[in-house]
Amino acid sequence: MSILSDIPILSFILLSPLLGLLVILLLPKQRSGWMKTAAVITTLVPLILSLWLYTDFDKQQGGASFEEQHTWVEVPLNKESQNGVSEFLFQFQYELGVDGLSLPLLLLTALVSAMAALAAVHVKKRWKAFFSWFLLLETGMLGVFLARDLFLFFIFFEITLIAMYFLIGIWGYFKRERAANQFLIYNGIGSAIMLIAFVILVNTAGFRIDQVGEQVNFIYSGSYTDIFRNMADPTAWVNMSPEQLGSINPFLMTDAMQRALFIMLLVAFGIKLPIFPFHTWMLKVHTEATPSIVMIHSGILLKMGAYGLLRFGFLLFPGQARSFASLLAVLGLVNLLYGAILAFRQREFKLVLAYSSISHMGIVLLGFAAFNEIGMQGAVFQLISHGLISALLFLIVGSIYERTGTTELNELGGLARSMPFLSGVLLAAGLASLGLPGLSGFVGEFLSLLGLFESMRWLVAAAALGIVLTAVYVLRAVLKITYGPLPERFGALRDARLVEAVPMIVLLAFILLLGCYPSILTDTVQLSVEGLLKPIFATRAGG
Amino acid sequence: MYEGVSFVPLTWTDMLYLAPELALAAVFLIAVILDLLLPKAVNRQVIGWLSLAGILASLALVVIRMIDMNQGGVSAEAISLLANSYRIDDFSSLLKIVFLTGTALIVLLAIGSERDEGGIADKAEYFYLLLPALMGAMMMASSGNLVSLYIGLELLSLTSYVLVGLKRKSVLSAEAAFKYVVTGGISSAMVLFGMSYIYGITGSVDLGLISEALPQAMIDFKALAYVGFFFMLAGFGIKIAAAPFHAWAPDVYQGAPTPISAFLAVIAKGAALAAIFRMLYSIKLFNASGDPYMAKDIYFILLVLAASAMLIGTMTALGQKNAKRLLALSGVANAGYLLVPIGISITIVHSSNFSEFVFYLVAYLLMTIGAFAVVTVVSRAVGHEELKGFAGMYYRAPWTAAAMVIFILSLAGLPVSGGFFGKLFILLGAANAKAYWLVAIIVVSSVISYYFYFGLVRQMFMRSGNDDSEIRLSAATGIVIWVCAAGTLGLGLFPGPLMTWIDAVFSITGDLIMGR
Known part of the structure; x- marks a missing residue:
């Protein structure tokens, strides 16, 4: 037994941001430096604790x-x-708990939050409120991955919704209020559908x-x-039952009802993921929110959708999920291709990245749809990897915007000359995003498609096309920014400061680590895939 | 059947049981006389504090009585006075506690905002007229027959007509008072008309006797029974401002002094809901052996009323520009949520309708009075009640803005707040009764409501107003706001104790269905 299991470590992880929040509330209003330091230190606590938890994990019986x-x-x-x-x-x-599915996501949340707190150096007003909402958001996200009770999950899910609303609406760019509103309404609808499904589930199952x-x-x-x-x-x-129940059957769930519940959960989490027709809100958030918030949004919040779909949709309704597999695969393919094609057409770098997120989430769906161990592992791997890569990309976007005041591809160019470090990291992140072997993006895509190859070969062929497109749009955007003639007004720009460089290096290190040594993640996921996903695979034997 | 009028004498013991109501009446009389005798120079806020003291004394008496009653067993026998026309039971005591607490907060709010309601000439009435209105509400919760129910309703209505029109120099206030008198009159007429039919077919005004006579009456006069019940429901529907009987609410709330709007939104609404609850469950509709269809119809109509109130309330609130009209329409939607536990059927598995109802009523009381208190602060600072006036609140009064966020989260049904758990309990109850369509409507209407509630947040936090000067609020208003905010948060973090307590003292068979 390790020391970790004697203390309520999960509660510590969950509540530590709230302690930091209290400290920040007590700090004087104008001391922005103090608040930034306090916020960064606070986010380090769950990061260290979850790293410790992660290393200690596989010795335990699945985290029980x-x-x-x-x-x-x-x-x-x-x-x-x-x-x-x-x-x-x-x-x-x-009720809190971790298993091989949630632990990597928990670690991702802690990591990206800490990096985003570092990236918040670009926030220029109302620091106290910013960091308060920021830490509340972190608690919400950690809670989503830790909660083992449906309503606790829902409460944390809604806390992230409220906190994000403020973070987008106050500290975003010009059209921030519209973006915040659209975010609230779309996700509100998603949560509402989820709540209906949860209420029915609790009342039956x-x-x-x-x-x-x-x-x-x-x-x-x-x-x-x-x-x-x-x-x-x-x-x-x-x-x-002690034979007292008589004629009451408290748990009666017909097939039609199960199907209805599964579709509700699919829509609810599909909005968050986002699945193709429900994606418009996230484009606005990606372009209008401040970069450190987009890091969190793209790096973690989208993953909450996938996690919810997996945990509540797939694990509770394996039979239904199975019968929807081809639909999911098609939806994934649509996401992948639609995102890739539109990313190629964009003139604004943030929109390229937003569509690229849609595209990459398509791969996650494809991995789910494979319905085998490899596919699931690939999907989870892709979640983590995309979380890291998109967080890194938006971190860079923030630094570029801070210096040049624009993210239009036409206005940027030649930045490699004035900012070699930043451009180098951007290129590395781009390569990771397009799936270069040796970086984390490759493993996720490869495993997902390998899993899918077993059941739907023709789809994989089409998906491979999407991956080629990824290379095209990523390289187009990255090369446009870093090479070519350097506009005169950008000549005097300085390269990344240390406070910006540190999170970039850390994120890049994790991307490299996962790319070169994927089993550090797959072994943990494996633990859960074997136990938790058994019912899913069992349905394959039946039909 | 008619055997002449006989009066039941009121004994001294009866007087003891009636102490909370009598205390209010006594304080009311003292306040009236004081108002006449005190020289003009004396600030009439004294009467406000006197009224507050009276309400708190009455609250203490209710609590003492309740503790006394629940000492013996799990749930005490109800005490019926005056030939069962007035009942002291846990149902009425719980609701009286809610009404008294709410009115105490409202009086405090009135004291805090009294200075700036310049249009109010008769400042003393502003306070002491709340007492008979409150007494009316308490009578409605306690009544054991239709006549005392109607008297309570009229006592509440007549005094609130006056209260609404207190801002004599304001055209809006006069308009509001007139509209309220007319619709309120129609409402009372409908209730009375319905009651007369019920009396006609059952031969009694006593709820217990009606319950006994109803099965036979259903066989003989089915149509008349429908007319009777539906007219009563429509009449009470106007009082609780449930759509489609809600059109008066925005105008009246806008014109009335803000604390009075809060009183109408919380106490008047709660009392009418309590009356519906008491009446329908005491008459044992749900197992009226004569005709099971009628009970189904009535409960179904209640749910339809609830659904239309939620949907119409939130839809019409979308376009509102005035904070008080917005809160009025949010009150319409909330009337819908409060009707749900009354309308869903009691089963073997699920009979906690009353605790769901009271829990949400408490949460609604806290968030609504809190929101109205913030409106008084803002309207005093900017001189009007438009939503624009909230702009820049974050800079002008950050703590008040933070409290308002709590109220808004609660109103929108988002965690962590009392409103969230209130709605969740109602939702779970509806799902347990397999009313899934209603579950969907509750949730959908909540999401629609995000749009306008968060419009307020947008004004407060994302816009800046013309004026950046700090807003100062009086101590009394500050107390109201923070008591409500703390209560809302407290219910959001620990909803269990209140639910368990209500459940421990209240019992449907002991307190509602009258054993005879």
Whole structure:
């Protein structure tokens, strides 16, 4: 046993940004330097803790020993126990846990948040409010990946929504308010659909029977564990029943209902991911929000969509997911090609990157659709890798914009001469994005497509075309920025400062590490893929 | 059936049970006389503090009575006074606590904002007329028969007509008072008309006796029973401003002094909802053996009313430019949310409708009074109540702006706030009763409401106003705002204790369905 399992390490990770938030609230208003330092130091705490957790992880039994569970809210449903039926309760837990799926994403969140806090040097007003919302956002994101209760998950999901709304709307560029509004409404709709699905799930599959002495409690629980067990085996609750239930069947879920729930979850998380027709809001956020926020948005928030889809859509409804596999594959392909083609047409670098995000999320969907271990691993790998790469790219965008005041491709050029370091990192990030072997982007794409090759060969051929397009648009944009004639007004620009260089180097190091030594991630994911994804693969045997 | 009028004498013990109401009446009379006797030079805020003291005393009496009643067993036997026309039970006590707390906050708000309501000539009335209105609300929660219910309703309505028109120099206030008198009159008439039918077919005004006589009456006079119940529901529908009976609300809330708008939004609405709750559940509609369809129809109509209130309330709020009109329409939507636990059926699995109802009422009380308090602050600083006036609040009063964010999150049903859990409990109840269409409407209307609630946030945090001077607020207003904000946050973090407590003291069979 390690020291980690004796302390509530997950709660520490989750709540440490809030402590920093309190400190920042107490600092004097004009001391922007102090606040920046405090914010950076605060974000380092969850980073160090989750790194420690990560190294300690695979020695444990799938992270089970880290789990924390406390009953948070318990609502009695029928006090007048009529007909001798015992008490019914709603129960929400404060339940945290990690497994091979969430741990890499947790680490990614902590890492990108810390780097984004460093990148926040470009924020020029209302620092106290900025860093308060920023740290609240980090708590929300960490909570999303840690929560093991449906409503706890939902609450953290909404906290990120609120915090992002303020961060986009106050510190963004010219059309920030519209971007913030669109973000709020689109994601609000997504969360609403998710909430409906969750409420129905809790009221059906959340059923559990607790027997304490004589008292028998029938509980509708928000706990993921209960719902997962019931969904995997619809008769599980019967075994617990002390023959008191009589004719009531608390858990009745028809196929049609399961399909409806799966589609709802697909739409809810599809908006966040974003899947093709629901993507317009994220373009606005990418172009209008301040770079350090876009790092978080593109690096982590999009991943929340994929994570939610995997954890609640795929793991709870493996059968339904299976029957939607071809649709998912087609959606993924559309994302991949649509994003790539439009990225090629853009004149604004941030939009190139935004469409490139859509394109890369398509690969994640393709990996999911493969329905085998390799595909899943590839999808998760692609999530992490894209999180790192897009965070790095937007970090660079922020530094370029800070110096040149523009991100239009036509106005930029020749920056390699005045800013060799920045241009070098940009090129490296671009190469990682287009999937150069040896960098992390390659592994994710390769594994996803390899997985898909097993089941849908013709799709992989089409997807390969998309990857070629990626190379075209990335190189077009990167070369336009770094080479060619240097406009006169950019002649005197200085290269990246140390505070900007550090996060770039760190992110690039992680990209290289994952590219050269992918098993450091795949081994951890493997642990979960074997255990958690069993029901998914089981459906293949059946049909 | 008619055997002449006989009066039930009021004994001293009865008087003891009625102490909270009598305390209010006494303080009201003292305030009226004081207002006449005190010289003009004396600031009438004294009467405000006196009213506040009276309300707090009454609150203490209710709490003492409730503790006393719940000492013996899990849930105490209800006490019925005056031939069951007035009932002291946990249902009424819980709601009285809510109403008294809400009115105490509103009086405090009125004291804090009294200086700037320049148009109000009769400042003392502003405070002491709230007391009989509150008494009316308490009577509605306590009434055991239709007559005392109607008297409570009229006491509440008549005093609030006066309160709405208190700003004598304001045209808007006069218009509001007139509109409120007319629609309120129609509402009372409809309630009374419906009651007369119910009396006609069952031969009684007592809720328990109606319950017994209803199955037979349903066989004999089915259509008349429908007319009776639906007219009563429509009448109460106007009082709670549930769409399509809501058209008066924006005008009246806009014209009335802001604390009075808050009173109408919270106390008047809550009292009418309590009356519906009490009436429908005491009459045992849900197992009216005579005709199961009627109960289904009535509950279904309630849910339709709820759905239309949520949708129409949020849709019409989208285009509002005035903060008080916006809050009025948000109140329409909230009336819809509050109707849901009344309308969803009680099953073996799920019968916690009342705790869901009270929890959301408390959350609604805190966030609405808080939001109205912020409106008084802003309108005093900028001289009007348009949404534009909120611009630059972040710079002018950062802490008040922060409190307003809490209220807005709660109103929009976002975590971490009392409004979120209130809505969630209602939602879970509806899902448990398999009313999935209603679940969808609750959630969708909440999302629509983001648009206008966050419009306010946009004004406060993302725009800057013409004036950057700091806004100062009076201590009383500050207390109201922060009590409400703390309560809203507290309910958002720890919703369990309140729910458990309500559930521990309240029992449908003991407190609502009258055993006879």
